[in-house]
Amino acid sequence: MARYVFITGGVVSSLGKGIASAALGALLQARGYRVRLRKLDPYLNVDPGTMSPTQHGEVFVTDDGAETDLDLGHYERFTGRSAVKADNITTGRIYKNIIDKERRGDYLGATVQVIPHVTNEIKNFVIDGNEDFDFVLCEIGGTVGDIEAMPFVEAIRQLGNDLPRNTAVYVHLTLMPFIAAAGELKTKPTQHSVKELQAMGIAPDILLVRADRPIPVEERRKLSLFCNVRASAVIQALDVASIYDVPMAYHKEGLDTEVLAAFGIDPAPHPRMQAWEEVSERIHNPEGEVTIAIVGKYTGLKDAYKSLIEALYHGGLANRVRVKLEWIESEVFEQEDPSPWLEKVHGILVPGGFGERGAEGKILAARFARERKVPYFGICFGMQMAVIEAARNLAGIDKASSSEFGPTSEPVVGVMTEWLRGNELEKRTASGDLGGTMRLGAYPARLKHGSLIEKVYGSADISERHRHRYEVNIDYRERLEACGLDFAGMSPDGVLPETVEYPDHPWFIGVQYHPELKSRPLDPHPLFASFIEAALEQSRLV
Incomplete structure (x- = not known):
């Protein structure tokens, strides 16, 4: 029978519930348990x-x-277990399911209410x-006290009695802030957050307290006393240099x-932490450094490229080097010569994106x-x-x-209208809905011998995750x-271009899919490992 760990957050958002959940999952796995992680998101979008x-x-x-939510990427990277659609649900999907049932008459004329219908739908999803699995770790998005998160908190309260x-x-x-004027860490925000949770019927068993400095024993006793938690269950979660230090840090605490x-x-069971010790050693004792320019259009929020950033770091781990990232807004190149920006970098990466803004700058970066x-990814x-740069x-x-x-007279890249998924033909229209209508998920590709x-993959047959609505037009291939x-890579039916490269270039590869989604610290993706290796070679030439 599965055991359930429900992870909530308080005081402020962005404390790292996703990392905490993922790290706990990794620690339980290190003890030999089978672990599943799931995310409940309070927003009304279906996804x-x-x-x-x-x-x-x-x-x-x-x-x-x-x-899904980006936290599922953390879950995969820390546990190595591939997530599935059923590991993430939103308020929007919950309500959509309920309204669909109500319209069909599934509730037999009953008045549909938050309790029990919404909470039952959430509970059914969770269990x-x-x-x-031995353990199911369930992270509740948002912050305790948020009105949109209340049905989820109520559902996990009920599960405490149902299970x-x-x-x-x-x-x-929670967060334990340091007040410089007073010269001390303050317990009151955590006390109020726990009080809010208790008012909703949940008494936390464990407090995981974020702080930027060690929490004195006396403050931990105070939290134990006022929050009704065992003293040993007040765990300090201190800032660390890398998110991949978190499993070791939490285990130590x-x-x-x-x-x-x-x-x-x-x-x-005693945990086997050797793999995480090796990752930490490589992070803190690099044997070199490379600089990678990321020429993108969402550089104002690094979380827009979260998996990409981590995959580049994984490539660094594979080569025992530190990866330094230079963020460049692609629109800059539409007004300025890219040379001064790119001359001293060791590799250039142009990531995914949507829309015309910044496209010309990305074309110039490729040129x-x-x-x-210069190595290009x-x-x-x-x-x-x-x-498009090559075509022009x-x-x-x-x-x-x-x-x-x-509209264009030379659609070197065009909207996809149909493609094969297994043995089924998927069809789309340019005027259709945006949500869930792209080419999504894992598809196979065949690489040229x-x-x-x-050579990078060591195989001619691969499977990678896609998320796109447009595709390179095969009519321009010749x-x-x-x-x-x-x-160099095509879909198995030979219709959809999956990869391109220049044979006379040290390292220039373009891929239609998103390899960053499958990279993990304990198993770096071969493309990122090879790209960083090429950048390392470039660093010796610059």
């Missing part, structure tokens, strides 16, 4: 697919094609499909031991990388802009563009290949 990255950060895509005894534990993450003790599991022989939109400057197609930017990308741009 984050139509939300701007500057609003909510990146959209993380699962193998089965779900557009469904957990037969194969068998000793199978539900509540962890509350006894979080995993306290969680297991709350379930009555004592003594617990600089091609002409100057184009992901999704970044691949499309590299192809190598193939002489001056008006080469993307139909995403409006002898190509650089095949003209582009005649100019040296090799279509």
Whole structure:
């Protein structure tokens, strides 16, 4: 039978519930347990697919094609377990399910209410499909006291009574701020947050307290006394240099031991932490440094590129080097020469994105990388802009563009209208809904024998996650290949271009998919490991 850990947050948002949940999952796995992580999001969107990255950060895509919260990326990176659509749900999806049932008459004329109908829908989501797991860690988005999160908090309160005894534990993450004028850490915000949670019927079993400096024993006793939590269950969560230090830090503070003790599991299996120790050692003792320019359009909010950032760091781990990121707003290149910005970097990465803004700057970045022989990695939109650059400057197609930017006589990149998913034909229209209508999830690709990308993967057959509505037009393949741009990867039916590269370039690869979504610190993605290796070689030339 699965045991449940419910993780809530208080005082302020952005304290790191996702990292805390993921790190706890990694610690339980290190003890040999089977772990599942799930996220309950309070917003009314059905999923984050139509939300701007500057609003909510990146959209993380699962193998089965779900557009989910970025915290699921943390779950995957820390546990190595691939998330699925059923691991993330929003208030919007909950209400959509309920309204669909009400319209069908499933409630048999009953008045549909928050309690019990909304809370039952949430509870069913939480407990469904957990037969194969020892622990289910369930993170509740938002902050305790937020009106939109109340149905979720009420649902997990009810589950505390519905589930068998000793199978539900509540962890509350709070902030303990340091007040410089007083010269001390303050417990009052945490006290008020716990009081708010208790007023909703939940008494936390464990307090995970974020602080920027060690919490004195006396303050921990105070929290234990006023929050009705065992002294040993007041766990300090101090700032660390890297998120990949968090599992070790929490283990040192006894979080995993306290969680297991709350379930009555004592003594617990000894954790195997060697892999995390190795990651930490590589992070803090690099043997070199490379600088990567990220030429994007959402650089004002780094969470818009969360998986990408982490995948680059993983590439650094694979090569035992520190990766320094230079963030460049692509629109800058539309007014200024890119050379002064890019001459001293060791690699250029153009990530995914939507819309025309900044596209010309990304095209110029691709041209600089091609002409100057700087390692270039184009992901999704970044691949499309590299192809348009080749069409304009190598193939002489001056008006080469993307139909995403409006009508064009040379649609080198065009909207996808149909593609195969397994044995089924998926169809879309340009005027259809935006939500959930892209080519989403894992699709296979076949790589050309002898190509650089095949050597990087060590295989001709791969599967990667996609999230795009536009695709390089296969009709231009022959003209582009005649100019040296090799279509090195295609969909198995030979219709959809998946990767491009220049055989005469040290490292220039564009991919239509998002490899960053499958990279993990304990298993860096081969493309990122190879890209950073190429950047390291470039650093010796600059």
